[in-house]
Each structure stands twice: as structure tokens, then as C-alpha cells.
Amino acid sequence: MESQTVKWKHYFLYLAFIYAILYFLHTNLLLNNRPIRIKKWPHLPLRFRHDGTFKILQVADMHFGSGLLSRCRDVLPSHFHYCSDLNTTRFLKTMIQLEKPDFVAFTGSHLANSSVLNLFFLDSGDRETVQGVRTYGWIKESQLNWLRSASRELQVQNQEVKYVIKTQPVDASAALAFFHIPIPEVRQLYYQKFVGRFGEGVACSSVNSGVLKTLVSIKDVKAVFIGHDHTNDFCGNLEGIWFCYGGGFGYHGYGRIGLARRARVILAELRKGDKEWMGVERIKTWKRLDDENLSKIDEQVLWELSPSR
Ligand SMILES: *[C@@H]1O[C@H](CO)[C@@H](O)[C@H](O)[C@H]1NC(C)=O
Ligand SMILES: *[C@@H]1O[C@H](CO)[C@@H](O)[C@H](O)[C@H]1NC(C)=O
Ligand SMILES: *[C@@H]1O[C@H](CO)[C@@H](O)[C@H](O)[C@H]1NC(C)=O
Numbered sequence: 001m002e003s004q005t006v007k008w009k010h011y012f013l014y015l016a017f018i019y020a021i022l023y024f025l026h027t028n029l030l031l032n033n034r035p036i037r038i039k040k041w042p043h044l045p046l047r048f049r050h051d052g053t054f055k056i057l058q059v060a061d062m063h064f065g066s067g068l069l070s071r072c073r074d075v076l077p078s079h080f081h082y083c084s085d086l087n088t089t090r091f092l093k094t095m096i097q098l099e100k101p102d103f104v105a106f107t108g109s110h111l112a113n114s115s116v117l118n119l120f121f122l123d124s125g126d127r128e129t130v131q132g133v134r135t136y137g138w139i140k141e142s143q144l145n146w147l148r149s150a151s152r153e154l155q156v157q158n159q160e161v162k163y164v165i166k167t168q169p170v171d172a173s174a175a176l177a178f179f180h181i182p183i184p185e186v187r188q189l190y191y192q193k194f195v196g197r198f199g200e201g202v203a204c205s206s207v208n209s210g211v212l213k214t215l216v217s218i219k220d221v222k223a224v225f226i227g228h229d230h231t232n233d234f235c236g237n238l239e240g241i242w243f244c245y246g247g248g249f250g251y252h253g254y255g256r257i258g259l260a261r262r263a264r265v266i267l268a269e270l271r272k273g274d275k276e277w278m279g280v281e282r283i284k285t286w287k288r289l290d291d292e293n294l295s296k297i298d299e300q301v302l303w304e305l306s307p308s309r
Contacts, residue, residue, distance in 0.1 A: 046103065046114035052270035052277050054117060057101035058178070059263060060227025060246025063253030064088060072251035076258065088250040088261075091290045095263050098294060105178050105225065111150055116279050117268050118154050118175035118220065120147060125181070130206060136181050136228075138205040144214045151175065151218040174280040174303070175220040176266065182226045183211045186243055189236030196245070196287070196298050199231030199256065215241055222283055222303040225264065231256050233264070233287060235300065242302045244285060260289035271305060281305045 048054045064070075065085050072083035096104070103112070105121070112119040125137020158173040182204045190198055215221045216239050223235075223242040230248030237243075247262035248255045255261060264287050271281035286299035 046112055046117075046119075048114065048116070048268075048270055048277065049102065052272060054103070054114065054268045055099060055101045056119075056176070056266040056268075057095055057099055057104045057263060058225050058227075058246040058266060059092065059104060059106055059249050060180075060225070061230050061248050061250055061253050062088060062092075062106065063250035065252040070252040073253065074255040074257050074259075075251065083251055085250070085252055087290075088252065091249065091251075091261060091263070094290075094294065095288060099265050099288070101265065113154055115154075115158065116173060116270065116277075118151070118173060120150070120175060120177040120221065122147065122177060122179040124179040124205075128205075133206070135206040136204055138181070138207045138209045139179065139183075139211050141209065144210065147177075147214060148218055151220055155220060173220050174222055174268070174283065176268075176283070177215065177221045177224045179224070179226060181205065181228050182243070182245075184208045185212050185238050186226070186236070189234070189238070189243065192236055194234040194236035195300050196234030197232065197247075198234050199259070200229050202232070203229055212238060212241070223266075223285075225266070230254055231259060233262060233298075235285065235298075235302070244302075247287060260291045260295075262287050262289050266302075279305070 046054070067085045070085040072080065072087065075083050095101075103119070105119070110121050112121070122139050122143055124139050127134060128137050129135070154175075155173050182202050184202075184204050185208075186204065187202045190202075215224065221241060223244060225244050225246060227246050229245065230253055232245045233247030235242050235244035244264060246264045248259075249261055249263050251261060264285060267284045268280050269282045269284070271278040281304065282301060283303040284299065284301050287297050289295045289297065
């Protein structure tokens with residue numbers, strides 16, 4: 001009889017748990033009371049807007065835990081009791097409503113292409129062991145081979161398109177890359193000019209697999225967006241390619257007390273031809289803080305088509 005009661009208790013707790021999850025999903029995944037449809041793949045091909053722009057929201061370190069039950073890290077003591085993952089979902093919702101991005105970039109390995117702007121997503125792994133020593137993951141040779149061939153294929157397609165529509169000299173196609181863990185060269189940026197905050201050491205792998213060399217050789221990647229170190233949010237330039245941190249986004253991930261959680265926005269603008277939109281003319285970025293004004297900071301132009309054309 002005793003064990004029967006325990007069984008029912010467990011059963012009840014289990015039901016309550018399922019109900020809590022359903023309730024959470026129902027109340028939190030609604031945007032303007034319309035459910036968010038989560039699509040694994042965006043509509044392809046990606047399209048620029050009628051004004052010739054394409055906007056990406058980078059969510060570098062979302063760190064979603066278990067919803068209402070997750071404690072926030074590194075917030076003011078007075079905020080601690082009223083803070084959970086719901087603050088993270090609210091920030092995401094606010095950012096989507098305010099910036100209306102065409103694409104939200106979380107990390108993973110795949111390709112999204114719009115024929116003028118290509119987005120490469122590379123999975124930099126998590127932790128690995130090299131000769132008995134634990135270190136962070138890195139981008140593998142096989143991924144770099146994939147990147148080289150995808151980039152070449154896209155640039156050939158781009159040339160063909162330009163040839164068919166007989167436009168003036170071809171603009172090299174522009175691409176952006178996204179991955180989670182910074183590459184070792186990002187450390188050097190501390191000694192150079194950078195825009196934003198260098199708040200902590202760069203935590204990267206002890207293995208340098210030649211990502212920078214590959215990116216320089218394929219030529220189309222103008223900027224790389226990384227995460228992992230939540231209190232770094234700067235952009236710095238390595239051999240002509242920008243490396244930008246997104247900054248800490250989620251409240252359950254670590255941060256620094258008094259430092260607002262933040263997100264990076266990336267805007268690509270097309271060049272206006274006589275009758276049609278041409279290739280990408282400019283790539284801009286800025287950040288938004290999760291403060292009372294959703295302050296916009298550190299706006300900068302990352303890349304611009306050289307005016308000599
Ligand atoms: C890029 O997109 C175009 C149009 O959607 C498609 O035809 C092409 O196969 C894609 N290229 C690659 C390399 O995925
Ligand atoms: C989290 O959200 C609650 C409820 O909206 C709010 O009172 C609190 O100030 C937020 N905390 C932070 C750190 O944004
Ligand atoms: C928000 O804007 C108001 C009015 O400009 C200003 O007084 C306030 O200091 C700003 N708050 C933050 C956190 O920047």
C-alpha cells in the first residue's frame with residue numbers, strides 16, 4: 001500500500017512537470033500572441049528586402065537552461081530573485097521586434113546562400129583532449145575543405161549569373177562566417193585597435209588548424225562572428241577580415257555584474273544599379289544592450305566596396 005502511494009506521488013509529480021513544460025512553451029513561445037513557427041531551414045534562397053538590405057541578428061551565447069527555474073548569473077543582487085531564462089526569451093523577443101532581422105544566427109555547420117551574400121556556419125565543437133590535455137574544440141581540416149569548395153562553387157555560380165545578365169565587371173561575392181569558439185589569432189587583437197570591449201582572455205583551442213589562412217585564401221569572407229567569451233564584444237581586423245564577438249546574450253550564462261546582456265546586429269546593403277540591385281556594397285554592424293533604452297552602441301562599417309569600381 002505504501003509503495004502504491006509513492007507510485008501515485010511520482011505519477012502526479014510527473015504530470016505536473018509535463019504540464020509546467022507545456023505551460024512554459026505555450027506562454028513563452030508566443031510573439032504578439034501568434035505562435036513562433038520554428039523552422040530548421042529558412043526559406044531558400046534567402047532574399048534581400050525591397051530596400052536592398054538584409055539584416056542578421058547574432059545570438060552568440062544564449063545559454064538557455066530550464067526556463068523559469070534557471071537562475072541568472074552575474075546580475076545585480078536586487079535583480080536576482082526576479083530573473084530567469086524568461087529574461088533571455090524576453091530579450092530575444094524584444095530584439096526581434098525592434099530590429100526585425102531577416103535571419104537569426106545561432107551556431108551549427110551549414111550554408112545559407114542568397115547568390116550575393118553567402119553565410120557559412122561552421123561548428124567549432126565544444127571540448128576535446130589533445131595528448132591528454134583538455135582544450136576547446138577547433139575547426140577541422142575536413143570542414144576547411146568543405147568551406148573552400150563551397151566558396152569556390154558559389155563564386156563560380158556568381159560569375160555565371162553576372163555573365164548571363166551582362167553587367168559590368170564582377171564584384172567578388174561577399175560572405176560572412178559564423179562559429180562559436182574564437183581562433184587563436186584573435187588574441188593578437190588585444191595589441192591592436194579594436195571597437196568594443198575586450199573584457200577577458202580569449203578562450204580558444206590550443207590547436208591552430210589554419211582557419212585564418214583559409215579565410216584569407218578564399219577571399220569572399222569579409223567578417224567572422226564568434227562567441228564563447230561572454231564579456232568580450234569587440235570587433236578587430238586580422239589580415240583584412242573582421243572578427244567580431246556577439247557578447248553575452250543569455251542570463252543563465254556567466255557575465256559581469258553591472259554589464260548589460262547584449263546582441264549584435266549585422267546589416268548588408270546592396271548597391272543600386274541602373275535597373276536592378278547589384279552585389280553587396282556595404283556591411284555594417286552594431287550592438288544593442290538589454291537596458292531600459294535598448295541602447296545601440298559601437299556602430300561601424302565592416303566592409304565597403306572599394307569606390308574605384
Ligand atoms: C545557392 O543557392 C542557389 C539558389 O537557391 C542554388 O541554386 C545553389 O545550388 C546554391 N549553391 C550552393 C553551393 O548551395
Ligand atoms: C528580468 O525580468 C523581470 C520581470 O520582467 C524584471 O523585473 C527584472 O528586472 C529582469 N532582470 C533583468 C536582469 O533584466
Ligand atoms: C535612457 O535614456 C534616458 C533619456 O535619454 C537617459 O536619461 C538614461 O540615462 C538612459 N538609460 C541608460 C541605461 O542608458
